[in-house]
Amino acid sequence: MNRSWALSVSSVIAFFFLTGCVPAVSTQQLQTGAEHKETVAQTIQAMEKDTSAQSEMWYWLNLARLYQSTKEYEKSTQAFQKAEAILDEYEARAEVSMRNVGSSMGSLLFSKGAETYYGKGYERTLMHTLNGLNYAMMGNFEGATVEMRKMEKRQEFWLKESEEKITEAQQKKKDVQGNPNTEQIPAGYSMGEMLQDPDVKAMANNYQDAFSYALSAVVSRISNDMQYSQISQKRALALSPEASIVFAPFKASPDTVEVYVVAFTGQAPVQSIDKIRFPLPSLNYYTVLDLPALKHPKDDISYVNIYSPLMGESAAPRLLKTDKMAYKTLKDELPLEIMKSVVRATSKGVVAKQASDQGGLLGGLAASILMDVTSSVMEKSYRNWEMLPNSGYLSKVSAKKGDTVVVKLGGQDIRVYVPQETKHGTLILVSYLSSQNVEVDHVEF
Numbered sequence: 001m002n003r004s005w006a007l008s009v010s011s012v013i014a015f016f017f018l019t020g021c022v023p024a025v026s027t028q029q030l031q032t033g034a035e036h037k038e039t040v041a042q043t044i045q046a047m048e049k050d051t052s053a054q055s056e057m058w059y060w061l062n063l064a065r066l067y068q069s070t071k072e073y074e075k076s077t078q079a080f081q082k083a084e085a086i087l088d089e090y091e092a093r094a095e096v097s098m099r100n101v102g103s104s105m106g107s108l109l110f111s112k113g114a115e116t117y118y119g120k121g122y123e124r125t126l127m128h129t130l131n132g133l134n135y136a137m138m139g140n141f142e143g144a145t146v147e148m149r150k151m152e153k154r155q156e157f158w159l160k161e162s163e164e165k166i167t168e169a170q171q172k173k174k175d176v177q178g179n180p181n182t183e184q185i186p187a188g189y190s191m192g193e194m195l196q197d198p199d200v201k202a203m204a205n206n207y208q209d210a211f212s213y214a215l216s217a218v219v220s221r222i223s224n225d226m227q228y229s230q231i232s233q234k235r236a237l238a239l240s241p242e243a244s245i246v247f248a249p250f251k252a253s254p255d256t257v258e259v260y261v262v263a264f265t266g267q268a269p270v271q272s273i274d275k276i277r278f279p280l281p282s283l284n285y286y287t288v289l290d291l292p293a294l295k296h297p298k299d300d301i302s303y304v305n306i307y308s309p310l311m312g313e314s315a316a317p318r319l320l321k322t323d324k325m326a327y328k329t330l331k332d333e334l335p336l337e338i339m340k341s342v343v344r345a346t347s348k349g350v351v352a353k354q355a356s357d358q359g360g361l362l363g364g365l366a367a368s369i370l371m372d373v374t375s376s377v378m379e380k381s382y383r384n385w386e387m388l389p390n391s392g393y394l395s396k397v398s399a400k401k402g403d404t405v406v407v408k409l410g411g412q413d414i415r416v417y418v419p420q421e422t423k424h425g426t427l428i429l430v431s432y433l434s435s436q437n438v439e440v441d442h443v444e445f
Helices: 004-015 027-034 037-049 057-069 074-094 121-139 141-175 198-202 210-222 226-239 241-247 322-379
Strands: 258-264 271-279 286-294 304-307 312-317 318-322 390-398 404-407 412-417 427-432 435-444
Touching: 004 286, 027 037, 027 057, 037 057, 037 435, 057 121, 074 121, 074 141, 121 141, 121 210, 121 322, 121 412, 121 427, 121 435, 141 210, 141 226, 141 322, 210 241, 210 318, 210 390, 226 241, 241 318, 241 390, 258 304, 258 404, 271 427, 286 322, 304 390, 312 322, 312 390, 312 427, 318 322, 404 427, 412 427
Parallel strands: 258 427
Antiparallel strands: 258 390, 271 286, 304 312, 304 404, 318 390, 404 412, 427 435
16 A cells, blocks of 8 residues: 555544543433423533543533522523633633634634634624623622623634635635635525625624623713713614614603613534535546535524513514524634635545555545544534524613513513612513523613
């Protein structure tokens, strides 16, 4: 057997055994466990015992959201801090050389699943938004405001990273023979229609949302940081005029208070990988284009209404649209992803060609199958923030002390009593993970 052929196969086999451990709690198990109140605790315990994925940012983000949905805000904050530390370490390394930001090992190896996931811009933003809400629900509105400031700061690095990715895509295109058209959506790609959605095309960017800025305006005002509250309010309204309901004038009286309602519903699109197989010219082997894709949101609903005896019933605006932000991010990054996939496919093609030349038809086929199996194993640990809410509703109503405010969503009426001892207002948090798992909590200020 030729030495170079043996080396190529040995490298692939070694790569297969070095792909790491598959997480103990799969995406499906995570989502299934979140569907019922009775199984959430079991899912959390299984994740806590899983040491194979604790170096992954998505692991801590998912755990943080599960803690939050069960009102364990201190544990949720600690989990968010773990995720933040992983991201901080990555950004610190990348800051040394921005040229290394866009590139990733996944483009040099055989699988998209080889890449370490550090979150997209919207996930990094919402990591701080949801953690800020943790602080607010613990009555620490000053801590919540600090977290919202960190949310804005985090966006600066994402902008630099995105610019570097554009530069990398342009450079890689020059290096690939045939100068492929990376702007065109490949035939057979499952995301083609979603990426052409008019709402996605019309978005200003892929990392800012009206919900985060509206919440920032609310918590910073409660913590008496009026200047930052005004800045956040302007940005929220610029992103969505529907946020105006959150800032409607309030007529204060001794027995009337403000009631803010936050409702998180559904689960964001789960990340997956599309495989487009095609034969190479020799017909002795095939290769695979592996492109990132997103599944549909899970267990989301279409409306949230709020009833107050003082104001009647009104619709809460959907200020967070995670699915649209995810599609916008994928659309913006697709040219680079196509280019990286072509590079990976070319690398696999070279190995398969060497195998075919030295080992005949069976040699080429065996190499292709081995590389596919390796990719499939790696893809099981290629995940994102699966428990991230797909929708975020935020609204404000007025109520009298002692009134009961009703939050209507998904065919359910959630009743929240406004305590007589409330000083200025109440913040209500509703977590709708499924029709069988709805949690509500509130804090007075």
